[in-house]
Amino acid sequence: MKSKPLPTSHSGPSDSPGFLLWRISNNWQREQRAALQLLGLTHTQFVMLAVTTWFGSQEPLTQTRLSQLTGSDPMTTSQVVRALLANGLFVRDVHPTDTRAKIISVSEAGRDIAHKAIVVVEEVDRKFFAALGEQQSSLVFLFQKLLDKKSLTE
Template structure:
């Protein structure tokens, strides 16, 4: 079945379908993460922070935004919320007076581990509806890689 763009049938438009599937997936993740007082966006920022901390002791808001491919101002707002919840801590940067170094607290590490299990199970359930999950994931990874190459 061929899906041609038709303004009267958005369900046949690839962009509309991608938006709908993203919204459905995020809704499921947010519902699942509710039990630990975390949103999917907050989890993504904590996840990016955690991976950066494995590489360097100096992680900034800017490096988190770059790793997570998100807006710096949005990251700033999310970090403020995560700090209020006790998941992260921010300290003065040694050389850049405008920047702060960001760290996970022990509560943040514990929460990340729990959230990782929750999101993994939710993703597994969500993707189980695909006929070839591994091929789909590989194709998504290729799209992300190409985007990063051309949009640096």
């Protein structure tokens, strides 16, 4: 009898949820990247811009808070914030209650591109996940469950 090439409980990569998620994520990211490139944004820039547009109207956002809301590491957040500031899509102001902190908000140009980008991203999502049909809501539920579990361990 021939032994498995790897000590795994899976019969092969197509049975591994992690491997499948990695492949799906790569395909989805490739499509998002191509669509957002037309707007001059990376996907990470889009996420930071969209989250700042969404939550910035509800609370003063510091760079640390933006990192938390996006699930991005602080170094990536810092680099993306600098790029969005340099491109005129973000502005930085004094925090209303903490004079040591700066708040990040979306500029008028940033708001305009965020509105265009969300339409593009959601269209890519609609096409990408269309094969799931009615099961799409189950996938979202399962993703949320995985994120909730992760949040509990952090």
